[in-house]
Amino acid sequence: GDSVTQMEGPVTLSEEAFLTINCTYTATGYPSLFWYVQYPGEGLQLLLKATKADDKGSNKGFEATYRKETTSFHLEKGSVQVSDSAVYFCALSYGRTDKLIFGTGTRLQVFP
Amino acid sequence: GAVVSQHPSWVICKSGTSVKIECRSLDFQATTMFWYRQFPKQSLMLMATSNEGSKATYEQGVEKDKFLINHASLTLSTLTVTSAHPEDSSFYICSAKMWDEQFFGPGTRLTVL
Numbered sequence: 747g748d749s750v751t752q753m754e755g756p757v758t759l760s761e762e763a764f765l766t767i768n769c770t771y772t773a774t775g776y777p778s779l780f781w782y783v784q785y786p787g788e789g790l791q792l793l794l795k796a797t798k799a800d801d802k803g804s805n806k807g808f809e810a811t812y813r814k815e816t817t818s819f820h821l822e823k824g825s826v827q828v829s830d831s832a833v834y835f836c837a838l839s840y841g842r843t844d845k846l847i848f849g850t851g852t853r854l855q856v857f858p
Numbered sequence: 859g860a861v862v863s864q865h866p867s868w869v870i871c872k873s874g875t876s877v878k879i880e881c882r883s884l885d886f887q888a889t890t891m892f893w894y895r896q897f898p899k900q901s902l903m904l905m906a907t908s909n910e911g912s913k914a915t916y917e918q919g920v921e922k923d924k925f926l927i928n929h930a931s932l933t934l935s936t937l938t939v940t941s942a943h944p945e946d947s948s949f950y951i952c953s954a955k956m957w958d959e960q961f962f963g964p965g966t967r968l969t970v971l
Binding site for chain 1: 890892899900901902903904907951953955959960961962963964965
């Protein structure tokens with residue numbers, strides 16, 4: 747079945763460091779891919795998405811490119827801030843279906 | 859905008875009792891809401907899709923008689939865990955759909971003793 751695999755955390759970085767959180771997926775079709783972020787005490791928020799191969803989603807300095815050949819959707823940010831500390835979830839869904847399939851989440855801790 | 863709340867944020871109950879969790883869309887109407895369950899260090903798993911005014915659609919393996927879902931209005935869906943047992947202890951998260959996006963609540967931690 748379809749699934750999403752994320753790197754285990756926590757990822758610990760100093761402020762202004764480069765961030766990569768790996769995400770790979772297994773899918774029978776051509777899903778849309780998402781990154782959600784969950785700040786402490788809050789619900790998941792959509793960070794960015796890509797709907798087809800080679801699309802790049804970007805938001806708040808984060809970006810991820812839909813790589814069909816490697817079935818990956820890695821999240822990157824050039825310079826992280828303390829305020830980026832949160833749990834990041836990679837997810838996929840198909841077309842207009844509402845069913846989101848999530849990875850296990852990766853906790854990011856950024857220290858000043 | 860697009861805020862979803864859950865109540866309570868945490869609950870502890872005795873085995874055999876029932877617990878109700880509320881999910882509200884505070885500033886928008888949602889014909890569709892979703893209920894997820896998350897175990898420690900595991901991903902969110904969709905339990906059911908709740909549509910206002912109709913029966914919920916449950917995912918395979920989810921007991922509909924144990925996890926009762928009621929979507930009584932366009933801003934409120936409830937999940938009732940009936941005859942709770944320790945294995946029902948988990949983090950329950952709801953989301954509400956607006957346009958093509960799901961907006962998530964902060965979750966409810968259920969502990970069954």
